[in-house]
Amino acid sequence: MPKEKIVVVDDDEYMREGLVETLDSPEFSVVSFDNAAAALDEISDGSASILLTDLRMPEMDGMELLAQVKRLDPKLPVVMMTAFATIETAVEAMKKGAFDYIMKPFKAEEIDVVVTKALEYRRLVAENEYLRKELGKKFSLSDFIGDCAEMKGLFEKIRQIAPSTATVFIRGESGTGKELVARAIHSQSPRRDKPMVRVNCAALSAGVLESELFGHERGAFTGADKRRIGRFEMADGGTIFLDEVSEMDLALQGKLLRVLQEKEFERVGSSETISANVRILASSNRDMEKAIEEGSFRQDLYYRLNVVNVELIPLRRRKGDIRALVKHFIEKYNREEGSRVKGISDEALAMLENYDWPGNVRELENIIERAIVLGTGERIETGNISAGLEKVPGRPQEKGAATFEPRPLEDVEREHVMLMLSYNQDHRQQTAQALGISERSLRDRLNRWREAGLIE
Numbered sequence: 001m002p003k004e005k006i007v008v009v010d011d012d013e014y015m016r017e018g019l020v021e022t023l024d025s026p027e028f029s030v031v032s033f034d035n036a037a038a039a040l041d042e043i044s045d046g047s048a049s050i051l052l053t054d055l056r057m058p059e060m061d062g063m064e065l066l067a068q069v070k071r072l073d074p075k076l077p078v079v080m081m082t083a084f085a086t087i088e089t090a091v092e093a094m095k096k097g098a099f100d101y102i103m104k105p106f107k108a109e110e111i112d113v114v115v116t117k118a119l120e121y122r123r124l125v126a127e128n129e130y131l132r133k134e135l136g137k138k139f140s141l142s143d144f145i146g147d148c149a150e151m152k153g154l155f156e157k158i159r160q161i162a163p164s165t166a167t168v169f170i171r172g173e174s175g176t177g178k179e180l181v182a183r184a185i186h187s188q189s190p191r192r193d194k195p196m197v198r199v200n201c202a203a204l205s206a207g208v209l210e211s212e213l214f215g216h217e218r219g220a221f222t223g224a225d226k227r228r229i230g231r232f233e234m235a236d237g238g239t240i241f242l243d244e245v246s247e248m249d250l251a252l253q254g255k256l257l258r259v260l261q262e263k264e265f266e267r268v269g270s271s272e273t274i275s276a277n278v279r280i281l282a283s284s285n286r287d288m289e290k291a292i293e294e295g296s297f298r299q300d301l302y303y304r305l306n307v308v309n310v311e312l313i314p315l316r317r318r319k320g321d322i323r324a325l326v327k328h329f330i331e332k333y334n335r336e337e338g339s340r341v342k343g344i345s346d347e348a349l350a351m352l353e354n355y356d357w358p359g360n361v362r363e364l365e366n367i368i369e370r371a372i373v374l375g376t377g378e379r380i381e382t383g384n385i386s387a388g389l390e391k392v393p394g395r396p397q398e399k400g401a402a403t404f405e406p407r408p409l410e411d412v413e414r415e416h417v418m419l420m421l422s423y424n425q426d427h428r429q430q431t432a433q434a435l436g437i438s439e440r441s442l443r444d445r446l447n448r449w450r451e452a453g454l455i456e
């Protein structure tokens, strides 16, 4: 294994020699410098594992060096070495991102402990980064199948909205690919290296969901024996996906609304306000207008969530995609099961294309998976799939199934304007400029929509 490189900066020659002597070992190589500029040069190639620096030095001091390192190699742990008189500066350095500080004079064991800790930290960071990359790899846009005009339009829309922080509401029947849309948006956004945290709002009771979302303090309720970080905090810098958000209870909807408005929340049982930089995606397979009418979903929250609306059409209305989906799932399950199914017979494909798909793409995926796991032949035949199709009676076919949803131009315009507003962080002048209209014209539109109850 290559040695870990420790870079030491101190204008005091005696200190430098002492450190080299203490730390030099089969595990570590130590390089030392009497000035910060030379040390910066040394770490610029990313080969250093730790930087130990004196705080007070002529020319560039430790704080300035720290700031430069944060730009050059933000993951490099920096340890400040300081005399008692400058302890406050050391605390300041920690705030600015130093890994730790150590007070002079120190014993060999003390510096050993700090160095070991810093190395451990660096390994963890590297490991996390690796894991995140691996996780990211799992989703690839090429796994998102759709050749019909609507799906192509959807991919284009995803591409457009992904880079912004706009809140997106994803609608569609069960199994149409809502979660896939959320992953696609996150993976194409600048937040892709940060986590996307999913919360299934339908699966948890109101109380549990609240502490799941916002975290709780120790002792906040019976059984809360440890402080717990919520999903919003976990998603900091990344994306949170509120799956089945329509199932959230009304009281919690109010709390969520506040988070959306103020970007702040409190852990359960705490009065400390926490802010998190999180992009919000939400989904539902319910008719939201109806839920609002019935009073089970807050209208103001819906407007906040529905800045951009993405709608997935049911599979029965895009049967032209069935062939490509079948091919995709055959390849997927061949890989997973180590089988060698080559394709599907024309009769079997026709059978799939005549079916109504109440469970949408998920149902189709399950049927292909079962056919591959249980099948023995080279091709999928009608016999491999008919059992699955019979279990769920098809609905009456929609005649001449419309493949295009007519929409009023004004809806499209409103959606675009709201997206641009959100993109420009509600800055009206910038938004108007980007839209090529006057500020006044933007204001008139917003007023009109607000009066009509179309926006908040």
Ligand SMILES: Nc1ncnc2c1ncn2[C@@H]1O[C@H](COP(=O)(O)OP(=O)(O)OP(=O)(O)O)[C@@H](O)[C@H]1O
Pocket: 143, 144, 145, 146, 172, 173, 174, 175, 176, 177, 178, 179, 180, 181, 285, 325, 328, 361, 362, 365
């Ligand atoms: N266009 C597609 N291309 C490839 N796979 C798809 C597509 N749409 C859906 N799938 C697959 O179908 C399954 C269901 O998709 P997903 O979980 O995204 O649906 P959903 O809309 O969130 O469903 P639910 O409402 O039941 O949660 C997943 O395994 C997903 O990978």
Ligand SMILES: [Mg+2]
Pocket: 178, 179, 243
């Ligand atoms: Mg889902």
